Amino acid sequence: MSWSLGETGALAIKAARGAGFAWGLAEDAGFAVVWLQARGLPGAPALCSYLSWYAANNHRQDEQTGRCPLLTGAAISDGVISTPQHAQDEIGLGLVRTPLLLLPFISNLDGGMIILDGLSWQNDAGPTHAAPAGLAPCRLRRLAAPPKQALPVTHSRLETECAGCVETLGRLAHRTYAPATPESRLAGAGAGLTDND
Numbered sequence: 001m002s003w004s005l006g007e008t009g010a011l012a013i014k015a016a017r018g019a020g021f022a023w024g025l026a027e028d029a030g031f032a033v034v035w036l037q038a039r040g041l042p043g044a045p046a047l048c049s050y051l052s053w054y055a056a057n058n059h060r061q062d063e064q065t066g067r068c069p070l071l072t073g074a075a076i077s078d079g080v081i082s083t084p085q086h087a088q089d090e091i092g093l094g095l096v097r098t099p100l101l102l103l104p105f106i107s108n109l110d111g112g113m114i115i116l117d118g119l120s121w122q123n124d125a126g127p128t129h130a131a132p133a134g135l136a137p138c139r140l141r142r143l144a145a146p147p148k149q150a151l152p153v154t155h156s157r158l159e160t161e162c163a164g165c166v167e168t169l170g171r172l173a174h175r176t177y178a179p180a181t182p183e184s185r186l187a188g189a190g191a192g193l194t195d196n197d
Contacts, residue, residue: 003158003166009034011166012047014173016070019051020059025070028105032073035104037158039151042100044158048165050098051172066097066135073105076140083114084142093118093138106140112147114140 003011009030016026029047036043050069061068072093075081084091096102099118106116118138158166178184 002160003162005034005037005156005158008037008044008158008166011169011173012044014176015047015051015169016172018172018175019055021070025074028070028074029101032070032101032104035107036100038153038155040154041103041151044162044165044169046098046100048168050101052168053097055172064095066095067093069096069098069101072096073102076102076109077105083109083140087142087144089142090117091140093140095135096138097135099136099138102138107150109140110142112150113143115143115147117141 012033013026013030016029017023021029029051033043033047036046054068057065061071072081076083081093082091093102096118099116102116103119106114116138117140118136
């Protein structure tokens with residue numbers, strides 16, 4: 001089975017809510033996943049990894065565990081974290097957990113003149129350049145010249161290889177659902193009080 005990017009984004013929002021994020025940041029999570037997946041990057045695995053870690057660690061965020069990529073991305077987009085103003089200027093962001101999730105937030109800054117350094121990172125097994133998880137020291141850097149080409153949109157669906165991520169995101173999303181009650185069933189939810197199938 002494959003999922004449209006719209007379905008994937010909606011599931012990502014619910015999963016982020018289930019992991020404990022407020023609505024605004026949950027919507028940012030949905031945006032980030034869709035942006036990455038549309039460009040052939042592993043956005044769903046990255047969010048799945050981050051939300052699983054976040055929920056398992058009681059929403060912990062500090063210098064040792066790394067900055068939240070969603071909060072950091074929102075702060076960059078909203079101008080709370082300043083961006084480099086002159087060619088070759090850099091601004092350090094410190095350790096960021098799952099830094100791939102930052103990429104959508106900086107993609108349109110100043111027409112792509114500001115880039116994110118730090119997309120190779122260290123996970124529990126050692127240094128890696130492929131896994132969409134782990135910690136990396138990140139920085140924003142202003143280019144001296146515009147980039148030659150932005151990342152093109154190449155995908156409209158989530159690959160079937162991401163079925164495990166969809167399942168994990170679904171479990172997190174399930175935390176947001178209200179349990180059925182006799183009152184809700186009498187009001188018409190589900191099959192009512194009698195199952196007549």
